[in-house]
Amino acid sequence: MLSLPVLRLPHLALKEVLKCWNPIELFTFSQCSRKAARVIPLAGTRNFHLSCQCYRFITINRMYMFEIGKTRRRRIFEMNLVYQCHSIDCAVEIVAWDECISFWADQWDGFRKFIFYLSDLFQCHITSYSITSYTSDLTVLQFLQFGQEIVGKQDEIKQLSIEFGSKNSNDFPAFLNDSNVLNVTETLYLYTIGVEASGDVEYKFAGAPKCFILNHARWFTRKTLQSLENCTLIDLNSPGLVHKDVNELVNLWKSGRFSALEYFQIKLAFEPGSPIGGLINLKDYSNRMRRIKKIYRHTYDVLEGAVIQRDDGQKADVRLNFWEEKFKLLVHSEKDKFEYVELITID
Amino acid sequence: MSVENAPVVDVDEAAIPVEKKMYYRFESNDKKEFRVSELAIQQSETLNRLVEAMGYTSEDVENKPAIAIENIDGKTLKLVFQWCEHHKGEAIPVDDGSVPKIVEIPEFDAKLMDIDNGLLFKLIWAADYLNIVQLLNVSCKKVANMAQGKTPAQLRRVYLLPSDEEDEAAKRAAQEAQDPRAREVEEEFEERKRQGGNSFF
Numbered sequence: 001m002l003s004l005p006v007l008r009l010p011h012l013a014l015k016e017v018l019k020c021w022n023p024i025e026l027f028t029f030s031q032c033s034r035k036a037a038r039v040i041p042l043a044g045t046r047n048f049h050l051s052c053q054c055y056r057f058i059t060i061n062r063m064y065m066f067e068i069g070k071t072r073r074r075r076i077f078e079m080n081l082v083y084q085c086h087s088i089d090c091a092v093e094i095v096a097w098d099e100c101i102s103f104w105a106d107q108w109d110g111f112r113k114f115i116f117y118l119s120d121l122f123q124c125h126i127t128s129y130s131i132t133s134y135t136s137d138l139t140v141l142q143f144l145q146f147g148q149e150i151v152g153k154q155d156e157i158k159q160l161s162i163e164f165g166s167k168n169s170n171d172f173p174a175f176l177n178d179s180n181v182l183n184v185t186e187t188l189y190l191y192t193i194g195v196e197a198s199g200d201v202e203y204k205f206a207g208a209p210k211c212f213i214l215n216h217a218r219w220f221t222r223k224t225l226q227s228l229e230n231c232t233l234i235d236l237n238s239p240g241l242v243h244k245d246v247n248e249l250v251n252l253w254k255s256g257r258f259s260a261l262e263y264f265q266i267k268l269a270f271e272p273g274s275p276i277g278g279l280i281n282l283k284d285y286s287n288r289m290r291r292i293k294k295i296y297r298h299t300y301d302v303l304e305g306a307v308i309q310r311d312d313g314q315k316a317d318v319r320l321n322f323w324e325e326k327f328k329l330l331v332h333s334e335k336d337k338f339e340y341v342e343l344i345t346i347d
Numbered sequence: 348m349s350v351e352n353a354p355v356v357d358v359d360e361a362a363i364p365v366e367k368k369m370y371y372r373f374e375s376n377d378k379k380e381f382r383v384s385e386l387a388i389q390q391s392e393t394l395n396r397l398v399e400a401m402g403y404t405s406e407d408v409e410n411k412p413a414i415a416i417e418n419i420d421g422k423t424l425k426l427v428f429q430w431c432e433h434h435k436g437e438a439i440p441v442d443d444g445s446v447p448k449i450v451e452i453p454e455f456d457a458k459l460m461d462i463d464n465g466l467l468f469k470l471i472w473a474a475d476y477l478n479i480v481q482l483l484n485v486s487c488k489k490v491a492n493m494a495q496g497k498t499p500a501q502l503r504r505v506y507l508l509p510s511d512e513e514d515e516a517a518k519r520a521a522q523e524a525q526d527p528r529a530r531e532v533e534e535e536f537e538e539r540k541r542q543g544g545n546s547f548f
Contacts, residue, residue: 004464004490006506010475013487019448020491031499032508044446061446083498 007035011042018043023060023122024100028092030121031085041123050119051128051159054138055111058118066118068111069101088117108138112146116153125154130161130189140171147182157182160209161189169194172219176203186296187211187233195219210260211296214239225249229258233295236266243271246327250277250318253329254310263293263300264329270322277308282320282327290339291317291330302330303341369405371398372413373428379421380413387431390439392478418476423469430459430482439480450488460489 006017018039021029026045030037052058058066071091081094090110091103104110119126129150131143143162150157160182164172172195179188188209193216203219204227205212211233214220220239228234246266252258254277276282284306292301305317305328316331330336370382373394388394397414401407416424433455442448452460460467467486474482493505503510509517522533 002464003505003507004468004493005508006490007508009468009471009487009490013471013475013483013490016448016483016487017491019446020450020488021494022447025447025494028497028499029494029502032503032506033511033514035511035514036508044444048446081496081498083500 007039014039015042022098023048023064024066024094024098027066027100027118027121028081028083028094031083031087031092034087037087037121040121045122046124048122048124049127050115050122050124051130052111052115052126053130054132055108058111058115060118060122063098065099066114067099067101068107068114069103070107071103071105088113090114108142112149116149119153126150126157128159128161129157130159130163132163132165132191140168140175144175144178144182151181151183155183156185158184158186159189160184160187161191163191163193165191165194167194169196173203176205179205184209187213187298189213189215190217191215192217192219211235211298213298222248230260231258232260232262233298233300234261234264234266235298235300236268238267241266241268243268243274243276246270247274247276250308250329253277253316254308256311261329262295262331262333265300265326267324267326269325270320270327272322276320276327277318279306279308279318282306282318285343287317288341288343290341291332292337292339293330293333293335294337300328300330301339302328305330369408371403371408373424374413374415375419375421375424376415376417377421379424381424381428383428384432384435387428387435390431390434390437390479390481391427392439392480394477416477419473420469422466423473426459426462426466426470427473427477427479427482430456431479433459434481437481440484448484450484452485452488456485457489460486 006014009017018026018029021043023045026040026043030040048060049062050058050060051062056068058068060066083092084090085092085102088102090113092100093103094100102110102114104114115126118124129147131138147157147160162175164175169192172192186209188211190213192214196218203221203224205224208228208231210231212228212231213233213235215237217236217238218240220236220241222241222245225234225236225239225241225245246268249258249264253261253264258264273280283304285304287304287306290301290303291305292299302317302319305319307315308318308329309315314331316329318330319328320326369385371385371388371394373381373383375381385398388398401414403411419427460470462470467489471483471486471490474486494502497505502508525533
């Protein structure tokens with residue numbers, strides 16, 4: 001027998017064969033026929049993490065890349081495998097064991113067709129979507145529409161990352177107004193270097209995710225911070241806040257507000273000698289245990305933390321590094337890990 | 348076939364602990380008999396349970412008839428038992444959930460599986476039936492490796508996969524062969540489904 005009828009293997013054996021293939025090989029196999037495509041989820045593909053960057057790159061499990069290319073006539077390398085994908089009507093070139101390119105006349109249309117095809121084929125969710133203003137000419141409206149298409153299919157997006165630079169900063173208010181419809185459940189990364197503070201506009205989040213990570217946000221005010229009360233993780237880099245706003249947040253936490261908060265970090269210029277949460281001494285050099293906390297895929301730690309206590313007895317480590325302009329608050333939990341760090345003294 | 352004339356799988360005596368030195372006799376569906384060590388049998392969950400349930404003594408295995416394995420032929424069973432003897436005493440692997448699954452094919456296994464695809468197909472069925480986890484792993488890995496560097500059109504030939512058009516043609520042919528009245532009913536049902544009707548009746 002020259003051929004081996006793979007679909008006539010016992011169920012478990014077929015599953016084992018499929019499990020030996022990576023996502024790109026599974027995709028190629030799926031192009032054989034509809035019957036072949038139907039067995040793909042046996043490989044355990046429902047657990048795949050499908051993420052996309054702008055409309056150019058789709059990655060699976062952060063390793064296997066499906067690039068969306070502009071139609072071209074020639075192969076990139078003569079040795080590469082090229083075939084026509086009849087199910088989604090595009091040419092595909094396998095450029096490496098972990099990378100392939102599909103070619104489209106309209107990349108934006110191709111991207112949407114391709115990612116939803118992969119999501120259906122592998123029966124997995126699109127877990128993460130990111131867009132940067134520097135590499136994408138995508139408008140925020142297109143981005144939001146696509147986000148809504150995702151949510152229409154799977155109810156939520158776990159991680160969303162969006163960058164507003166000089167090119168698309170005017171779209172920021174529109175994004176903020178509509179961002180709650182995207183139902184980001186795990187982490188929202190915002191890079192808003194191009195967005196200016198606006199005296200009369202106060203930005204608030206209607207449905208904040210569990211983790212909120214922000215970079216360069218002069219528009220971010222005390223009211224915005226208060227709208228993140230249900231967050232587990234808040235990491236703010238250069239927001240439009242001042243020392244007393246941080247003090248107020250810690251006081252609110254002590255009184256029982258921000259009860260879901262497990263970690264808070266903020267980078268700004270602090271006032272020397274001013275207290276935060278009633279503490280003047282915001283470090284304890286004798287505390288040599290680095291407390292490490294993992295929240296989803298994010299790992300944070302505090303060394304030399306001073307202990308602060310909430311009214312209900314819940315404790316947290318706080319640490320202000322004046323020179324790094326960084327304040328950290330890590331709420332104690334049994335799941336925290338510890339690492340002993342020796343004090344280095346210079347004679 | 349008498350035990351004397353039976354093809355006996357080579358056994359590495361030194362590797363078998365003294366207290367485990369018992370050989371079971373199995374017979375394929377084409378009446379070929381094999382003697383297999385107790386330790387080698389442990390690679391097969393199915394056979395291991397079977398011999399445990401039988402509770403044979405050393406005398407029983409000699410005096411009672413060989414245990415029949417009715418859906419595996421001698422050629423395939425010989426490969427299976429050769430594999431089991433070579434890997435006796437090894438731990439049964441547990442799937443670590445890595446994607447893709449990492450499976451190394453040892454040199455012995457590669458040589459053993461240097462066979463035509465028909466026999467490889469039978470070997471996989473046997474490994475599945477006898478529940479020999481690692482033999483199933485390596486044989487399926489060999490099948491998976493056949494896909495390397497192939498286009499979907501080439502894969503269809505390697506794995507004997509009909510195209511969608513061929514599948515539809517086969518379905519039509521099967522319908523043609525059906526009773527014409529049953530076919531009419533089925534076509535009507537399909538038509539109603541297309542029109543979005545909830546109920547046929």
